[in-house]
Amino acid sequence: MAPGNDFPFPASWPLLDAWLPDFSLPQLAFVFGAALVAGLARGFSGFGGALIFVPLAGAATNPKIASGLLLVIDGLLTLGMVPDGFRRANRREVATMLAGALFGVPAGTALLALMPSTTLRWMISVLVLCLLLFLISGWRYHRTPKTPLTVGVGALAGLFGGAAQMSGPPIVAYWLGGAIAPQTVRANLVLYFALSTLISATSYLIGGILTAQVLALSILVGPAYGLGLFFGSRLFGLASERTFRRICFSLIAAAALIGLPLFDSLRP
Numbered sequence: 001m002a003p004g005n006d007f008p009f010p011a012s013w014p015l016l017d018a019w020l021p022d023f024s025l026p027q028l029a030f031v032f033g034a035a036l037v038a039g040l041a042r043g044f045s046g047f048g049g050a051l052i053f054v055p056l057a058g059a060a061t062n063p064k065i066a067s068g069l070l071l072v073i074d075g076l077l078t079l080g081m082v083p084d085g086f087r088r089a090n091r092r093e094v095a096t097m098l099a100g101a102l103f104g105v106p107a108g109t110a111l112l113a114l115m116p117s118t119t120l121r122w123m124i125s126v127l128v129l130c131l132l133l134f135l136i137s138g139w140r141y142h143r144t145p146k147t148p149l150t151v152g153v154g155a156l157a158g159l160f161g162g163a164a165q166m167s168g169p170p171i172v173a174y175w176l177g178g179a180i181a182p183q184t185v186r187a188n189l190v191l192y193f194a195l196s197t198l199i200s201a202t203s204y205l206i207g208g209i210l211t212a213q214v215l216a217l218s219i220l221v222g223p224a225y226g227l228g229l230f231f232g233s234r235l236f237g238l239a240s241e242r243t244f245r246r247i248c249f250s251l252i253a254a255a256a257l258i259g260l261p262l263f264d265s266l267r268p
Contacts, residue, residue, distance in 0.1 A: 020216055030060040035221045039228020041248045044235045050165040051128050051252045055259025063120040067112055068204055068214040070165045073222040075197040085190030094191045096147055100154025105199045108162020113207035118261050124164045128256040131169045136249060141174045162203060
């Protein structure tokens with residue numbers, strides 16, 4: 001069992017003992033499945049990856065490992081989108097948003113590094129449910145972005161990102177409803193997430209969250225997330241956007257509830 005683990009599994013697989021000795025086969029299989037589902041969600045809807053993966057993987061390991069793991073696999077697997085995003089983005093607007101993230105990410109990382117595992121899991125599940133309600137509401141900021149507000153949204157997104165890799169919803173709501181072309185919004189998001197990953201990686205290294213154990217897990221779990229992204233993007237178009245969003249919302253709600261420490265006594 002991993003130190004601080006709240007989701008014990010009794011089984012083990014000798015072939016993995018030398019590589020990931022702190023984790024059993026059921027734990028690894030659960031995290032692999034969580035990555036696959038999270039990748040599918042992000043691939044076909046463009047959102048929801050962190051909201052699904054972090055509470056599930058955090059229940060199987062702990063929130064520090066889950067957040068660090070998602071930072072690595074999502075950052076690496078979306079690198080191919082960065083050059084086009086850089087060309088199309090409003091780089092000044094992205095830089096303004098990142099100015100806020102420079103304050104928010106370290107604060108969120110401090111919470112992740114210092115808070116007890118069980119407390120973090122409660123916090124993350126509640127945060128996921130709140131963000132889910134926010135997404136379902138469909139609220140958008142419909143005015144022209146203002147510099148002070150952009151910095152503030154960046155700080156809030158950075159706080160969520162540092163604590164649980166969940167920076168997306170505040171930024172999407174702010175940019176998607178404003179007076180910005182959809183293509184520019186998408187490019188802004190791609191560039192922002194790529195650059196904020198560098199800020200988060202620096203903070204996670206300083207906070208002791210980005211460890212050799214997390215990097216080893218990313219080699220195992222990364223392919224599942226990549227497969228999810230691949231097949232999810234190809235599933236897009238086979239059903240209506242409304243249907244996919246409902247599926248994604250349901251998966252996010254289920255992940256938040258499963259991730260609650262409240263149900264640990266019911267697990268084997």
